């Protein structure tokens with residue numbers, strides 16, 4: 486048995502993708518209202534009945550506000566700023582920087598540039 490929870494964060498940012506066919510619209514500088522969803526899992530709950538308190542994910546909110554919101558993503562990360570790469574970069578940041586009890590783990594990070602699209606990173610085990 487396992488429990489899963491998620492929390493959604495948003496930020497606004499600009500990017501420009503390279504390596505696309507000539508004339509591709511995403512090769513031009515443009516912006517998105519990004520959504521980041523962090524999914525956590527646990528095999529057992531805390532005494533409060535939580536996987537973790539959602540408030541414990543506040544470091545993610547601060548990180549996005551300080552390093553991603555209203556930033557040019559081509560400068561914010563050192564890899565092509567696609568949704569897939571952003572999901573991986575943010576997963577790895579969360580894995581290192583969000584304190585978790587031994588019973589809980591970050592399962593996946595999903596990034597959306599628009600309401601119709603998403604990309605997810607979850608490490609293989």
Ligand SMILES: Nc1nc2c(c(=O)[nH]1)N=C([C@H](O)[C@H](O)COP(=O)(O)OP(=O)(O)OP(=O)(O)O)CN2
Nearest residue numbers: 502510511515517566567568569598599601602604
């Ligand atoms: N697999 C991916 N494909 C694309 C990504 C990406 O991160 N991963 N990113 C883009 C661009 O950033 C683009 O701005 C968004 O693309 P798209 O959803 O196609 O754009 P629209 O919202 O304008 O969608 P329409 O259906 O054309 O209206 C491109 N691809």
Ligand SMILES: [Zn+2]
Nearest residue numbers: 500511517598
């Ligand atoms: Zn884009």
